[in-house]
Amino acid sequence: MKLAICSDIFEFQSNRLLNLAWSDRYPGTGWVGMLNDKIKDLGWEMASGDIALSHVNCGYWDAKDVWVIQELNATHGRALISLGARPFVLTGFESPLYAYEFYDDLSIIAPKFANRILFGGAFSLFDGTAGSNIQLFFPNFDEQNLPPLVPWIDRKQLVMVAANKYWKEPFRLPVFSNPRSYLGWLRHVWRKAVSRNRRIAISAQLHDKRLEAIEYFGLRGVLTVFGGGWQDQSRLPTRWKSRLSKLLTSLDIARCEDKVAVMSNYRFALCFENIAYPGYVTEKIIDCFVAGVIPIYLGAPDIESLIPRDAFVDAREFIDLVNLEAYLSVFDDEKAIAMINAGRAFLSSECGNQYSNQGFARFVWKQVEKDCSK
Helix, strand or coil, X not given: CEEEEECCCHHHCCCHHHCHHHHCCCCCCHHHHHHHHHHHCCCCEEEEHHHHHHHHHCCCCCHHHEEEEEECCCHHHHHHHHCCXXXXXXXXXXXXXXXXXXXXXXXXXXXXXXXXXXXXXXXXHCCCCCCEEEECCCCCECCCCCCCCCCHHHCEEEEEECCCCCCCCCCCCCCCCCHHHHHHHHHHHHXXXXXXXXXXXXXXXXXXXXHHHHHHHHHCCCEEEECCCCCCHHHCCHHHHHHHHHHHHHHCCECCCCHHHHHCCEEEEEEECXXXXXXXXXXXXXXXXXXCCEEEEECCCCHHHCXXXXXXXXXXXXXXXXXXXXXXXXXXXXXXXXXXXXXXHHHHCCCHHHHEHHHHHHHHHHHHHHHHHC
C-alpha cells in the first residue's frame, strides 16, 4: 500500500512532513511523521502528494495502489484520484472564513472520500450517507511531553498569543505577468464575492471581538500580547488602526517562538477563535491546557460537547469585558488549580488524547486497518 499526503502548502510538499522534526513545526501536522513511522514498520510507503504523483507518472507506483489523504481540495490529490488512486481521507483544517471555495464545493468533493474528517458544521453541506463523517480534533501536542506547571503565585495575569490577522484584507491590485494570471485573479475575486459560505462566515467572525479585548485589557495594563505582524498596522481596517495605533506601539508586541513556554507564565489566556462555527475548535484551547494556563474561550458554539466545561472560562457568560475582568480579579487559587487540573486531565483522557499528534495518527491508522479488512 502507498499513502499520499496531499496539500497545496509548499512547506508540506517534497516529503518534508514525513520528517518528525519538520512536521512538528506546524500546527496540525505533527501526526504525519508519526503515521509514517508506523507504516514503515509494515513495509508500506508514504509520500507527499507531489512526490506520489511523480512516482505514478514515471511508473514507479501504480495509481491503484495509492490511498489519498487530502487536505482541502489539494491539486496533487485531485490529480492522483483522476489517475485511479483511492480517495481515502479528506481533511479540512481551515475555516470557511478563508477556505470558502472548499466549503462551497464540498458537495462535489466530499462524497468521493471514504472518510471525511472535518469541523462539525461542514457535514450539513454535502450528502454524507456513504462513507464516514468524523469530527476533526485538531492535533497539536505530544502526549509524552507535557511541561511542568509554573506555580500560580509566580504568574502574570493575562496573555494573548495571536498574529495580526483580519478577515478582510486591504485591496491591492496585483501585478500580472501574463493574461492567464489576470484571469485567475478575476476568478478569485468573483468566487469571493459570490461565496455563500464566506458571507455566513463573515457574519460569525471573531476578529473584532479579539481586537476589542486587546483594546480593553491593554489599556488597563494587564495584558501581554505576542504574535507576528502587529508592526504592520496596514493589515487592520481604518477604524481599528485609529483606535489601536498608540496602544499597539506601547504594548511592544514580540513574536512568539514557543507558544506553550510563553503562556505557561500567565494565569489566563484570551483564547478567541477566528470564527464561531460548529465544531471549529483549533489548537488554541489545547495549547492552553498543555501550558497549564486557564483559557478564556470564545469560538465554537458547541464547545461544551467537545471540551469539558470545568476546564475553561466561557466568555459568552459575561455581558461585557468589564464583567469578565471583575470575575478574573476574584479568581481564587483553589478554583484556578482545579480548572488547570481539569484541562490537564482532559488531555490524558480518551477524548482529549484525540487532540494529540499520537492520537490523531493512531486514529488514521485505525481507519486504514478498518478499510483494509474490508
